Amino acid sequence: MADTALQILALNAFNPMASAQLSRDVAELVTRRQRSFGQASVLFYEEPLHVVAGIGTELITIDGTPYLDLYNNVPSVGHCHPRVVSAVRAQVGRLNIHSRYLFDVVHDYAEQLLATFPAPLTNVLFTCTGSESNDLALRLARLVTGGLGVVVTKTAYHGNTTAVTEVSPSSYKKGAPPAHVRTVPPPHRAYYGDDIAGGFARAVGAAITAMANDGIRFAALLVDSIFSSDGVFADPPGFLAEAAALVRAKGGLLIADEVQPGFGRTGAGHWGFARHGVVPDIVTMGKPMGNGMPIGGVVTRPDLLADFAESFGYFNTFGGNPVASAAALAVLNVIKDEDLIGNANRVGNHMMASLRDLSARHPAIGEVRGAGLYVGVDIVNRGTGRPDPAETTRLINRLRERHILIGAAGPFGATLKIRPPLCLSVGEVDRFIDALDDSAAA
């Protein structure tokens, strides 16, 4: 699987050979980093950023330059949002302990979080990361179904544990996932023609059958409903429903990985799966949940948890601790009080419309896709119309020069990945559009 998201990293990553012009300050930090972190470390940009502060939609570098952040989905209500900061500051001075004692804030949070879910999803387990959430979801699904087999999309990324790496084809630089993991192309016309719902469901069905033929029992379809690392695929809303029905008919579970689309990013309710009119069996979450404080979660039905509790206990030392819970509760309240879901919808629509205008004028700017403030833009070769990773990398680095941060996704690393804090303004979108317009022309 060489044509994967890791290639994207390689493309956009800092390369010590290629970058001779680093400032002394950055060069020094890079040297220290390589000494401590060794070869497993990845840095963004030809010239890595030395950041010292974050506020709202901006990251500030050591020389005082503000960068408009269109990349980071963790600080989803805005970098260092004052209400999240106050909540953390108050709680960290009072109590921070595991949840085998009783304390209030985790229960207040659990109830408000569960209130955003449809009826049968009434239980939550707290973890610290998206990876832990997906790992626990796999444990639940495998225990309940007695199966091992999981279907994922071709360039999916779901996290970093042993079991979750197996269901993350994009993590393999060499080799490929084991036989109990099967991949299907992402939901796009290019693979399925006009019947994306039917085509995607048939591909999932074929994967389940192929597994069964190899003696592997099916456990779950695991999908990120915005298909981030595959290249951002949101449309048409509802296309997941047919695959979900098939998965149930085959005795498997639907696991919705909401680490990327969750907490309002798609501009239509809190959860990406809602756009598809499906109710997953298990929902996993992380990243934006605590606006940077490590907290993740698994939401599911009591019957799935009961089976699990009979065979295993689950203890996560830091999961749902008071400080993480306080941060996460503040996030939920800010999303509501600042109407960030409405803002994601309005500003995201404005962004997509503006990008489509650009696309009409710039041959390198291809299809624009997305929902709310999760937007993908294909960058294509002017001549051949094929994905153009080199041009994508050039644009990302040119936007950095204009103090705008953005990333790439997709199997070729040729889709701009745009997922700013949800408090982004129309004015900031326009600034980005102007900069992209200039960069694409240059």
Place this chain on the structure above:
Amino acid sequence: MADTALQILALNAFNPMASAQLSRDVAELVTRRQRSFGQASVLFYEEPLHVVAGIGTELITIDGTPYLDLYNNVPSVGHCHPRVVSAVRAQVGRLNIHSRYLFDVVHDYAEQLLATFPAPLTNVLFTCTGSESNDLALRLARLVTGGLGVVVTKTAYHGNTTAVTEVSPSSYKKGAPPAHVRTVPPPHRAYYGDDIAGGFARAVGAAITAMANDGIRFAALLVDSIFSSDGVFADPPGFLAEAAALVRAKGGLLIADEVQPGFGRTGAGHWGFARHGVVPDIVTMGKPMGNGMPIGGVVTRPDLLADFAESFGYFNTFGGNPVASAAALAVLNVIKDEDLIGNANRVGNHMMASLRDLSARHPAIGEVRGAGLYVGVDIVNRGTGRPDPAETTRLINRLRERHILIGAAGPFGATLKIRPPLCLSVGEVDRFIDALDDSAAA
């Protein structure tokens, strides 16, 4: 594996049937908790504690009662230590982001952390939890050795992911770990007679041979060098060296799980493995690292990381973020400035001496074991001299009535597990000894 640490939980856990006398406040929280968390949730004590604050060695409940905390090893430099609190408060208002940009505090921390390790261990990867650290250690060890087989102790607990649950025999309520996980008895006279070093090494050797006979290639010996959930086994210092040499001879790696003994708890340097005169190939850490902020880590040699980096990337969204790094850096500085390693040694020795005095006077108080402020005390039946889980539970609940918090460990849940914040005083130990003296007599 019914006779495991989970049984301990069952014994000491809150049981809704058995506890009719809950205060209204606690009863209400328990009801809310059961509604949100479902059946997978565990609470401590016949009458669960509703905590509202933590300070130093004390947890404060809602009615204002301070409890002396002899149980919690996460707030290792003391609950809500002012220097950790300030570090978090300052950083959370300034910047909190992943480490694909450069920022200072993670590098300052990485260097100070690595300075506590012996020479060949010069690289660190940051995670969020002990489970993630052990999961990553398994990935590294398996990739480098080409083996799958892991040897652990019989009642070990190493964390909650799919892969780490397999190497945590104490997590199985039903069934047992898979064939590629083999267990050996913990290092104690009861299993190995007087030659603990030799006996333990021979048991590990036999497990490796048995695996090989089943066609399973050996990857690693994974041990918590204080053997917490097995029942706390610290002596004689050095007993691990013989097993470590054998592991290397068999082509495997030694993974030291320092989630429990690490960061000075054993009163002899920062790391539990140091007491054994061994240098592990991989060291994992978590819990006390950030005094409650979720941060974990894997420290290893550059050559082990290089192999891994060729096959996979490793990204952990929150791993080593600025807030977690700032907390962890403060923890390292407090350990040094307050001489907490020296204190753990002095106060731990006083505690063990006092417990041995009690043991001479109370037939129920058996062997006292430990290092620094990690102490285990076997509770035995007065008549038969066998492990007495019921008496252990009674003592734990009686100590709770005297406002002292303590836990249990070991295969029968009949070993008192004592691991307070490292700032514990001699006077606090004496208060505990008096309370245990009274409780054991009653």
